[in-house]
Amino acid sequence: MTETATSHYKRPDVAGYAEVPYAEKERLFSEVKEDMRFSDYLYGCYECGICVAACPSARFYDFSPRRIAQAAAREDVELIYQQMQEDIWECSQCFSCLRCPRGNNPGGIITIMREVAINNGLASAKQAMEGYSRIIYKIMSTGTQVSPDMLQADAFPDWGPETADVSANLDLWRRALPSETMHTTNTGWDVADKTLVELYLIWFHTGALDMIEEIDQGLHAILQEVMEECLEDEGIEL
Amino acid sequence: MTIPVEALMRKKETFDRGEDRRALLDPRAELLKLEEQGEIVVQKIQGDVVTAPTKFGLEKRIQKGHLWHHKSCGQCGHIPGYSTSIFWIMRKLGYDYHDPKDQTSCTAWNYYASATSNSAAQAAVAVRNFAAAAETGYFPLIHCGTSYGHYKEVREELIHHPQLRAEVRDVMSKLGKELVFPEELVHYSEWLYAMRDEIAALQIRDVSAVKVTVHPACHYYKLVEGDAIFDPDVYGGQRTAVVTGLAQRLGADVRDYSTWFDCCGFGFRHILVQRDFTRSFATQRKIEVMKEEADPDVVLTHDTGCVTTLDKSQFAAKAHDRNVGVAVMSEAQFAALAMGAHPYKVCQLHWHSADYRPMLEKMGIDWELAWAEFQEALKKLDSGEKRFLDWDDVDE
Numbered sequence A: 001m002t003e004t005a006t007s008h009y010k011r012p013d014v015a016g017y018a019e020v021p022y023a024e025k026e027r028l029f030s031e032v033k034e035d036m037r038f039s040d041y042l043y044g045c046y047e048c049g050i051c052v053a054a055c056p057s058a059r060f061y062d063f064s065p066r067r068i069a070q071a072a073a074r075e076d077v078e079l080i081y082q083q084m085q086e087d088i089w090e091c092s093q094c095f096s097c098l099r100c101p102r103g104n105n106p107g108g109i110i111t112i113m114r115e116v117a118i119n120n121g122l123a124s125a126k127q128a129m130e131g132y133s134r135i136i137y138k139i140m141s142t143g144t145q146v147s148p149d150m151l152q153a154d155a156f157p158d159w160g161p162e163t164a165d166v167s168a169n170l171d172l173w174r175r176a177l178p179s180e181t182m183h184t185t186n187t188g189w190d191v192a193d194k195t196l197v198e199l200y201l202i203w204f205h206t207g208a209l210d211m212i213e214e215i216d217q218g219l220h221a222i223l224q225e226v227m228e229e230c231l232e233d234e235g236i237e238l
Numbered sequence B: 001m002t003i004p005v006e007a008l009m010r011k012k013e014t015f016d017r018g019e020d021r022r023a024l025l026d027p028r029a030e031l032l033k034l035e036e037q038g039e040i041v042v043q044k045i046q047g048d049v050v051t052a053p054t055k056f057g058l059e060k061r062i063q064k065g066h067l068w069h070h071k072s073c074g075q076c077g078h079i080p081g082y083s084t085s086i087f088w089i090m091r092k093l094g095y096d097y098h099d100p101k102d103q104t105s106c107t108a109w110n111y112y113a114s115a116t117s118n119s120a121a122q123a124a125v126a127v128r129n130f131a132a133a134a135e136t137g138y139f140p141l142i143h144c145g146t147s148y149g150h151y152k153e154v155r156e157e158l159i160h161h162p163q164l165r166a167e168v169r170d171v172m173s174k175l176g177k178e179l180v181f182p183e184e185l186v187h188y189s190e191w192l193y194a195m196r197d198e199i200a201a202l203q204i205r206d207v208s209a210v211k212v213t214v215h216p217a218c219h220y221y222k223l224v225e226g227d228a229i230f231d232p233d234v235y236g237g238q239r240t241a242v243v244t245g246l247a248q249r250l251g252a253d254v255r256d257y258s259t260w261f262d263c264c265g266f267g268f269r270h271i272l273v274q275r276d277f278t279r280s281f282a283t284q285r286k287i288e289v290m291k292e293e294a295d296p297d298v299v300l301t302h303d304t305g306c307v308t309t310l311d312k313s314q315f316a317a318k319a320h321d322r323n324v325g326v327a328v329m330s331e332a333q334f335a336a337l338a339m340g341a342h343p344y345k346v347c348q349l350h351w352h353s354a355d356y357r358p359m360l361e362k363m364g365i366d367w368e369l370a371w372a373e374f375q376e377a378l379k380k381l382d383s384g385e386k387r388f389l390d391w392d393d394v395d396e
């Protein structure tokens, strides 16, 4: 491979992620293409940039949904690998890019690329999960994504003094809510035990739990233990 | 290796325009066909319905009562007055509902943030919730814009991919359930829009002095855009009619601004772990533009992430002397206030950050008195007289 041929991709010494053989990049892209949604999300690209004009992340990062769609349409596996290691985590997943006149869904292509990055334990995926694992723990183990007790001043110092007020009065203010299911502090609402069992079975049987193992083995071990214990208590064997 | 020319040539032959997503078949008819073939079970709409036009002309049917509230974790957890206002309005209008414990989050916030899930898991979570709703006989009403948008995507995927249906059916059978899907996916803001005359009939507070801007939620109308309410009478049918249609019906001074199409900056992962982006976008592309062009007293929106982002991003921006300082809430809270709901006991505005008090004053609400009333109500809990406040307490 000549220097000229690779000059429009980042050189390995400045890229900030591991270089891998071309065949590995091809394999990763083939996983993206094999996703059943891929053919619904990409019909080629006019390179018109309408998606970029609508994209919030393009305004603040060196990021472009057009480049994502183009790279995928051209099957440019070098650039796609670079995007999987750098760009994809900057997307806001707002789907403003569905304005695409070609009918593409660049945000959807990114969703698939992210899933492949997670499944293959790519460095970008591990980095993106730093500081995020407690959220994964919360959603997978309790069935609600955010909880009232997450509202703490040191976690959200930029949200104003009201966050500290909520945190100081949390139990009392939750009990003041007239909705019977919302008196909880560590989940959004009161999720029934039977419901959680069913959710855990979904995580086990669809491979969603296995995905965590690739990016955070510690978190995976904790989740697996919590879920297996719960299912065992219910007399369910996997 | 650079761009392989063979790949481009291959594309020329294999890229198929396919069906335009704007001309998609009516998803409801597709669901019924699948039901006829014995593949799925469709939960039907029952009782009184209101019809509303959607973007490409299909009529959407909205069941008025007997609804199963698919709650939002971000609303219940961080903006509880959002959820209680929806319930409160429904109670005032006299429609019965079910607030289930047999419900999980759609888990889409996490999926769009971290991708630590997959199509089958996401569809199974959706179908499990829908099966739980069908077991009660109540019809789902979805509180969160992201749940609604995600479920619309799940519906498309289930309709178009037999292997996904097979996989979900298999998982459901392990749960003792069938692959159930409701005939219509209905967002609460569509229900409020459909009920706007009934809501206005119970309005007791004049909101004509309140200047309102509307932020339409991306996941409501950009994801599967054909299934969002567009009404020729609102913005000439060029923009979704929910939220605005209700605010106008209540007589508010709705004002326009140029960046209405922009997202709020929530970003799913950004709001949690990359908030510099969220704060910058929310401030510079939304709040400051609205302030300059429309000078609103309140921003009304209809999704969990948008209320959180637009409300919470203003504090840090204020410290940098940016042109911010607008109340942010859901149109459900706004409509409840117009109907006489208590700003703290029902609308729970003390959970919000941007200053909402000037807006309350424009509605003729004495917020100091209201806060004292709320503190008085809390005494019932402090003294041990009651463990929880209930619906009677909040209307005292």
Ligand code: SF4
Pocket (backbone or CB within 6 Å): A051, A054, A055, A056, A057, A058, A064, A065, A090, A091, A092, A093, A094, A095, A096, A097, A098, A106, A107, A108, A110
């Ligand atoms: S989904 Fe991602 S790529 Fe598309 S407009 Fe939103 S931020 Fe940009």
Ligand code: SF4
Pocket (backbone or CB within 6 Å): A044, A045, A046, A047, A048, A049, A050, A051, A052, A065, A066, A069, A070, A099, A100, A101, A102, A103, A104, A106
């Ligand atoms: S809007 Fe569509 S066709 Fe235009 S650049 Fe973006 S992906 Fe390509």
